[in-house]
Amino acid sequence: xxxxxxxxxxxxxxxxxxxxxAIAGYFEMQTLKKKENLLTEGQVCKASYFVLEGILxxxxxxxxxxxxxxxxxxxxxxxxxxxxxxxxxxxxxYIQSVQASQVLIIRQKAYDDxxxxxxxMERYFRMVYQKAYAAAQMRVKMLYEHxxxxxxxxxxxxxxxxxxxxxQYLIASYLGFTPEYLSEIRKKNFS
Amino acid sequence: xxxxxxxxxxxxxxxxxxxxxAIAGYFEMQTLKKKENLLTEGQVCKASYFVLEGILxxxxxxxxxxxxxxxxxxxxxxxxxxxxxxxxxxxxxYIQSVQASQVLIIRQKAYDDxxxxxxxMERYFRMVYQKAYAAAQMRVKMLYEHxxxxxxxxxxxxxxxxxxxxxQYLIASYLGFTPEYLSEIRKKNFS
Numbered sequence: 001x002x003x004x005x006x007x008x009x010x011x012x013x014x015x016x017x018x019x020x021x022a023i024a025g026y027f028e029m030q031t032l033k034k035k036e037n038l039l040t041e042g043q044v045c046k047a048s049y050f051v052l053e054g055i056l057x058x059x060x061x062x063x064x065x066x067x068x069x070x071x072x073x074x075x076x077x078x079x080x081x082x083x084x085x086x087x088x089x090x091x092x093x094y095i096q097s098v099q100a101s102q103v104l105i106i107r108q109k110a111y112d113d114x115x116x117x118x119x120x121m122e123r124y125f126r127m128v129y130q131k132a133y134a135a136a137q138m139r140v141k142m143l144y145e146h147x148x149x150x151x152x153x154x155x156x157x158x159x160x161x162x163x164x165x166x167x168q169y170l171i172a173s174y175l176g177f178t179p180e181y182l183s184e185i186r187k188k189n190f191s
Numbered sequence: 192x193x194x195x196x197x198x199x200x201x202x203x204x205x206x207x208x209x210x211x212x213a214i215a216g217y218f219e220m221q222t223l224k225k226k227e228n229l230l231t232e233g234q235v236c237k238a239s240y241f242v243l244e245g246i247l248x249x250x251x252x253x254x255x256x257x258x259x260x261x262x263x264x265x266x267x268x269x270x271x272x273x274x275x276x277x278x279x280x281x282x283x284x285y286i287q288s289v290q291a292s293q294v295l296i297i298r299q300k301a302y303d304d305x306x307x308x309x310x311x312m313e314r315y316f317r318m319v320y321q322k323a324y325a326a327a328q329m330r331v332k333m334l335y336e337h338x339x340x341x342x343x344x345x346x347x348x349x350x351x352x353x354x355x356x357x358x359q360y361l362i363a364s365y366l367g368f369t370p371e372y373l374s375e376i377r378k379k380n381f382s
Contacts, residue, residue: 063336068335068336070328070331070335071331081328082324083325086321087325093332115314115317122314122317123306123310125321126313126314129317129320129323130273131277133320133327134274134276135274137273137274139327139331140334141261141283143334144261144367145251176335
């Protein structure tokens with residue numbers, strides 16, 4: 001499984017076998033069952049998660065008591081709650097496995113040490129956050145621009161892999177509509 | 192003006208006077224009139240902008256032909272269109288000065304060279320993007336969670352400095368409603 005992370009790293013930076021071994025020492029591996037929480041509302045986020053296998057999602061519980069999904073992470077994506085992590089304030093989010101998953105965890109102290117000892121990882125995480133910010137910026141644009149139905153069509157176009165793998169009710173939660181409404185739209189799109 | 196950027200940098204990293212002088216050489220300074228475009232729809236974004244004085248905003252033109260503001264940057268904030276910048280694809284956004292402004296510009300080639308020669312700047316930009324991503328994540332949450340009127344109240348609470356400085360019609364554009372509706376809400380909140 002670490003071989004996968006090494007391959008991923010080498011898409012962004014150049015790391016020798018020796019240095020990778022040292023870097024890997026800062027990470028822990030964890031196996032998750034379906035719907036296991038890595039973070040719950042009220043906790044302070046003190047780690048980042050890299051998906052080796054499976055899917056994670058981030059959600060919050062809205063005023064109506066409904067889970068609102070804001071983000072998914074599949075293989076080779078990072079997931080964390082950066083606002084709580086940076087400010088060390090209680091989070092308003094949950095991070096949960098959608099299906100049985102395997103993740104690499106890097107805790108805050110290990111992250112800080114890693115960046116100090118291996119500055120090449122500053123470059124890697126700068127690129128990761130730059131990409132994550134770019135994606136979030138486009139997501140803000142989508143939320144302004146499109147009707148719910150258009151959001152679904154865009155999602156269908158851009159993220160077909162998700163639609164195959166993520167349960168319908170979570171897609172609905174991500175797009176901000178009820179499972180019933182999603183089912184209606186699907187019928188319309190496929191008929 | 193460069194003294195201001197040095198002070199800002201030293202909040203994140205430690206840079207000697209000599210190294211700062213070398214770093215500063217990668218930036219250009221530009222003075223903008225009110226409503227001057229740094230980026231327009233269809234261009235490829237090839238630079239990042241650091242606000243020394245004034246305000247920038249990012250917007251796109253929606254299907255109804257209306258400008259939809261998605262982001263502001265005041266003093267000591269960065270502004271760029273990261274998606275277009277990373278992928279070198281035509282942007283769907285504009286970046287424009289709200290008032291007469293002064294910015295530091297770093298162009299893509301200079302940025303790449305800077306990071307190669309001064310790895311400490313990888314650390315700085317990693318932190319900048321980490322913060323920008325955290326802000327965007329909370330913005331996505333707000334867009335899901337709140338009614339337009341609540342968005343205004345949150346904005347009033349969290350960003351009083353913007354309300355003083357940014358024209359009403361741009362606040363309305365950021366929050367996604369018409370100037371008339373904003374005026375109505377304001378009357379209700381202040382009466």
